[in-house]
Amino acid sequence: xxxxxxxxxxxxxxxxxxxxxxxxxxxxxxxxxxxxxxxxxxxxxxxxxxxxxxxxxxxxxxxxxxxxxxxxxxxxxxxxxxxxxxxxxxxxxxxxxxxxxxxxxxxxxxxxxxxxxxxxxxxxxxxxxxxxxxxxxxxxxxxxxxxxxxxxxxxxxxxxxxxxxxxxxxxxxxxxxxxxxxxxxxxxxxxxxxxxxxxxxxxxxxxxxxxxxxxxxxxxxxxxxxxxxxxxxxxxxxxxxxxxxxxxxxxxxxxxxxxxxxxxxxxxxxxxxxxxxxxxxxxxxxxxxxxxxxxxxxxxxxxxxxxxxxxxxxxxxxxxxxxxxxxxxxxxxxxxx
Numbered sequence: 001x002x003x004x005x006x007x008x009x010x011x012x013x014x015x016x017x018x019x020x021x022x023x024x025x026x027x028x029x030x031x032x033x034x035x036x037x038x039x040x041x042x043x044x045x046x047x048x049x050x051x052x053x054x055x056x057x058x059x060x061x062x063x064x065x066x067x068x069x070x071x072x073x074x075x076x077x078x079x080x081x082x083x084x085x086x087x088x089x090x091x092x093x094x095x096x097x098x099x100x101x102x103x104x105x106x107x108x109x110x111x112x113x114x115x116x117x118x119x120x121x122x123x124x125x126x127x128x129x130x131x132x133x134x135x136x137x138x139x140x141x142x143x144x145x146x147x148x149x150x151x152x153x154x155x156x157x158x159x160x161x162x163x164x165x166x167x168x169x170x171x172x173x174x175x176x177x178x179x180x181x182x183x184x185x186x187x188x189x190x191x192x193x194x195x196x197x198x199x200x201x202x203x204x205x206x207x208x209x210x211x212x213x214x215x216x217x218x219x220x221x222x223x224x225x226x227x228x229x230x231x232x233x234x235x236x237x238x239x240x241x242x243x244x245x246x247x248x249x250x251x252x253x254x255x256x257x258x259x260x261x262x263x264x265x266x267x268x269x270x271x272x273x274x275x276x277x278x279x280x281x282x283x284x285x286x287x288x289x290x291x292x293x294x295x296x297x298x299x300x301x302x303x304x305x306x307x308x309x310x311x312x313x314x315x316x317x318x319x320x321x322x323x324x325x326x327x328x329x330x331x332x333x334x335x336x337x
Contacts, residue, residue, distance in 0.1 A: 002248035005211075006216050012209035013244075014235040016240070017058040019065055021208055023201050023233070028055060031188035035063035035161060039074070040128045042156040043185040045148050047172070048163040050190030053234030056163045059130055060191075063161070072125040074089070080136040084123055084262065087140055091128070113150060116157040133164035134171065145180040194229030198222065201233060202240060219255040228260075228269040239263060 001161040003010060012021075016180070024032065031048060038046030049058045057078075064074055075094030084091065088108050092101040096113055101108040119126050128147070130136070136144075150157040162168065193201060199222050217225075229235040242263040247255040265269060277301035 002244050005248050006210050012205040013241040015237060017061045019062055021205055023204050024064050025197050032059050032062055034186045034188045036066050038186045039067050039159050040125055044137040044183045045160045046154050046186040047184050048188050049166060049169050050111035052165055055230040055233050060129055060131060074127045074129060076129045078131045080130050084139050128158055129161040130165050133162040134168035136249050141177060141180055150181050184299045195226050198226040198231055216252050216254050218256045221255050221260045224257050224260045228264045
């Protein structure tokens with residue numbers, strides 16, 4: 001409804017995991033690299049941890065998009081609160097097993113191993129990706145451990161990605177799940193955006209939608225959005241969308257600090273005295289450097305470091321997730337970047 005007023009072609013702050021709007025900070029880029037590597041190199045279990053709204057689902061979709069450029073068959077489960085029998089039925093359908101495999105675990109395991117071995121011989125990647133994994137019943141986490149045990153002397157047959165909130169990390173530390181934790185080959189943690197990254201995130205989405213960032217939000221408005229959202233991308237999008245609606249209703253352009261504070265009161269986003277947004281450090285466990293994938297399909301050295309870094313202000317480039325943003329200046333913070 002407000003697109004024409006702000007010079008936009010489309011809505012820039014939709015909450016769906018649209019890969020066109022993928023924004024990669026250095027931490028997100030490293031996590032995406034780990035997800036792709038874990039799947040294509042059959043590294044067993046890869047774990048992605050992040051607070052709600054930090055971009056886990058978007059990264060999983062991006063990894064699926066990259067893997068599907070090759071010959072791959074991946075099953076993606078978004079609601080893992082299933083019984084054991086329902087889980088078996090879901091996987092049997094996803095991997096194209098015989099009808100009998102949906103109703104007999106013995107048949108399911110026999111058929112699944114046969115299919116995975118055939119695909120391995122043909123060079124086809126198979127994988128299981130589970131979102132909201134912190135909600136999985138204990139019995140299904142045990143099933144995941146057993147499925148991860150399917151292997152040849154040289155290869156894992158079914159790489160698994162578990163994406164979840166910090167509660168997933170707590171569960172993996174439970175003594176009863178120590179064997180599952182021992183099978184985690186790669187782990188990546190996502191944290192909130194820093195102030196410069198928040199500005200870059202907003203600007204990138206606006207410009208992808210056809211707008212000019214400096215003509216839509218003032219610098220002061222962006223600072224309030226960052227502070228009240230505490231750097232969580234999903235909350236940033238909710239605030240920006242509501243601010244654009246309010247600005248359109250008031251016929252005010254660009255959106256200023258007062259409009260953002262008004263929608264913060266309406267949506268109950270903080271009182272304004274909560275202090276600066278947390279600068280949480282994100283960590284990515286290192287993988288062998290020789291196996292790091294590059295944009296052209298080769299390998300290169302990439303080092304993941306802990307702690308906050310300045311966010312790379314960037315512009316989307318089609319066709320390559322790993323180089324989809326290049327360093328540039330944003331009108332929000334020209335003094336800072």
